[in-house]
Amino acid sequence: MTVSDPKLAPRGRRSRRDAGKTKTARTATIGQNLHLRVPYITRRIRPYDLMDEEGLIRIETTADRILAEIGIEFREDPTTVDLFRQAGGQVSQLSQDAWNIKFEPGMIREILRSAPARFTQHARNPANTVEIGGDAMVFAPSYGSPFVMDLDKGRRYGTIEDFENLIKLAQSSPWLHHSGGTICEPTDIAVNKRHLDMVYAHMRYSDRPFLGSITAPDRAADSIEMCRILFGSDFVDSHCVIMGNFNTTSPLVLDGATTAGIRTYAQAGQGSIHLPFLLGGAVSPLTMAGSIAQCLAESMTSCALAQLVRPGAPTVLAGFLSSMSLRTGSPTFGTPEPALGSLVMGQLARRLEMPLRCAGNFSTSKLPDGQAMQQSMMSMMSAVQGGANFILHSAGFLDGLLSMSYEKLVMDADMCGAMHAYLNGIDVNDDTLGFDALAQNGPGEHLFGTDHTLRHYKTAYWDSGLNDDQPFESWEEQGSVDSAQRANQRWKDTLAAYEAPPMDVATDEALKAFITDKKASMPDAWY
């Protein structure tokens, strides 16, 4: 893999300057924000450092204590157990295929010293290559929903057609940077084969970076093998071109399929994201300080495995903090406590000097309505202000992650555009301070025609490509539609205008041949 180096910065700037020249369906949603287009965001605002030093240290100390006194349980993967034993972990065998490993305070942090603070994930279109870590920020669509929904057909199980449509919609947005992974589950394809179609769809219908399969080690290996066809084996051996998103089995368990998958990605020098999905009160303490400490302990340990397999492998610390409706026991998303917790995760990741995946456009709503966007914004702001580096679930998330919404994908992506402007911060210089603009006409005179206004009017403000800012009467004349209805029309228009990015025919044939052979080599399995 390629660990970040300063030479990469000009690439981002060059792409930004050229961005307006690309002709795609993207222009349909871009408003007047051409100047904001970038392959990934470089954060220009301070992060919101919510917690004081003392609190952070107590959380870190508690994470260390969890690892030293309670330990992590590993299952069904003796290779991983051996790696940690050799590194100094204190192993106790619990049963034939389960082990508890305790780690002396500081040991996991010591292993993580080899983890890069920032790395590059390459896209097949070099203009879309992203940086992950430091002040770089990458938005990717939602991940992992079994259902899809739209306003016309309601909720139903996702299919490969939905999967491809959603990839196309994400690719068409200028405000997403990464194609994501399981944008929905294509439930019409056998479980042991669907990863092939999913990886192909990302490769064919997007030209951005993407995530590969993690559900079994051989599927992880297939994902990487397809990258060898797309990028060339030599390139894949020395560059990160794919990542896997791995969930811990909270509380404090790493199962064998997960650890074997992590080893597969790390061995190939590819990226891995290490995510505790913590529903407070169910699989972590109900109080946020405790959930954060556990999140840190679990994610650090999972990241450490990748470093033991291949020091320097691209690894991403991660956290998905969630709450619960205490009246019903239902998980809740987009609520205040996890938003605060995500800000703190940002602080902890910076202290570790590791990239972070955290938060996203979370919601429990079943429709792309007011509740959905209120919850999304609260959650997404925590990612943006907390300086998270890889923000999965940036677009489409509804129904507590059970459903991927066509409309909400479009609405969230527009909001991601706003976040580009937000992360640009406020420039303070003689020109932006505008003294001359005020002085030009003086008190009581509007500034429409000042030189300053004419100089800045194209770039001063983010301009939504989806929201309605018209006078009431114009909005009424146009049918009084709400934002969900506008998004419904928008995704249909975008799909109709979509053109796949060009791909070399031989490469496409080779990918298809690989998939055909793989599918023929095994019967369908639905687990």
Next chain:
Amino acid sequence: MTVSDPKLAPRGRRSRRDAGKTKTARTATIGQNLHLRVPYITRRIRPYDLMDEEGLIRIETTADRILAEIGIEFREDPTTVDLFRQAGGQVSQLSQDAWNIKFEPGMIREILRSAPARFTQHARNPANTVEIGGDAMVFAPSYGSPFVMDLDKGRRYGTIEDFENLIKLAQSSPWLHHSGGTICEPTDIAVNKRHLDMVYAHMRYSDRPFLGSITAPDRAADSIEMCRILFGSDFVDSHCVIMGNFNTTSPLVLDGATTAGIRTYAQAGQGSIHLPFLLGGAVSPLTMAGSIAQCLAESMTSCALAQLVRPGAPTVLAGFLSSMSLRTGSPTFGTPEPALGSLVMGQLARRLEMPLRCAGNFSTSKLPDGQAMQQSMMSMMSAVQGGANFILHSAGFLDGLLSMSYEKLVMDADMCGAMHAYLNGIDVNDDTLGFDALAQNGPGEHLFGTDHTLRHYKTAYWDSGLNDDQPFESWEEQGSVDSAQRANQRWKDTLAAYEAPPMDVATDEALKAFITDKKASMPDAWY
């Protein structure tokens, strides 16, 4: 007036402890959040200090330069001009009733040294008295819309019936602390008389603090006179019981009705809020740094007038930063640049040691839809994270402030509940770090039954009283309604259950007699 003093703190705490005992319609929307109820919020999180010291100093220096080199234009109020002349302002007469006044750098700041950093606004129910300034935060409903809207009847001009209904809805929410002011324009009552009915509605249908009339000096005086009836003259002479919200006439003008109104409130020792409403590119520079500098210059000057009239008068620095759709020229609300600017206004107010009114639940949407709540949340987060002290427009704002929405008032108020939890921050102590909770059952075991969960389950998470967090199937069985429809039902239920807070009959009669006499003393006027 009463400037804040430490003895007031126990009042807040006592009210909080007793909050659950009050029986009102509020219980309909409170969810499980009883522990969050307070008469006003005490911020327990750090503010988001977005801008560095150098940027802040440059903005302050530019504000000083605007005041020294361009000056502020005053109209039709020679008394105010004399006050500033005596304080050292350099006055140039522009016409018979217009003067430009320039202020040497630092002069306005020097005058503002007498302004209290924090003060108390008393409510007729002492349990609802609020603090304004410091780490205190007060949410008040939206202000100033000529139209009202609801899902049944759409948009129409507001009436006194709407005004009363909206006061009742706000009063019924446990998450608003202040009754606001012109919650909508009661357009069915003559302009020169409607302030009487408005002030009466606040006094009668709410028992929280409120804002009085500012549209003309005699209406300001009437508002204060009615307070004398309600609170007693002696009390009003020595306590702040009402505030006026005064807009500058940007750029850089203070008109005579405004300055005379400010003098009326200040002379009576009552509070005043000093608001530049800055639509960038129209009445302030298009670039945010310049808008902020102008905002600071205008608001400081307006506040300084109150201090010249009565040193120590309660004054609130304020800012309403807005953007523009550069394709259409329409104002836009809930966008990223003003959200950043509002965070900076928070920093500037803290440097001045003055209370701040800033931001709110802004939106341009014409419906309480996804756009509305996305825009609202972005804007409201800037108030909450920026440490604004008085947050007008916390509930109901739609249609670029042209319309007050019944449904959005209910939705925003629920969101204000979430902000109570957000502002509580994250407690870090041995109990909340939850080590024992994790250790109790160990890896792989859920925490539902741990002692820690049982101890915290009632207070760990904010629990919306309006959002739907149920499983999809339950939501579908209940009619698949969106959040706007839920809010529609909620406001009807709340109005049906509303009971006015008790009021002494003699006081009520005296207020009514005052209004009858005043109305009889002049013909209707519609300006």
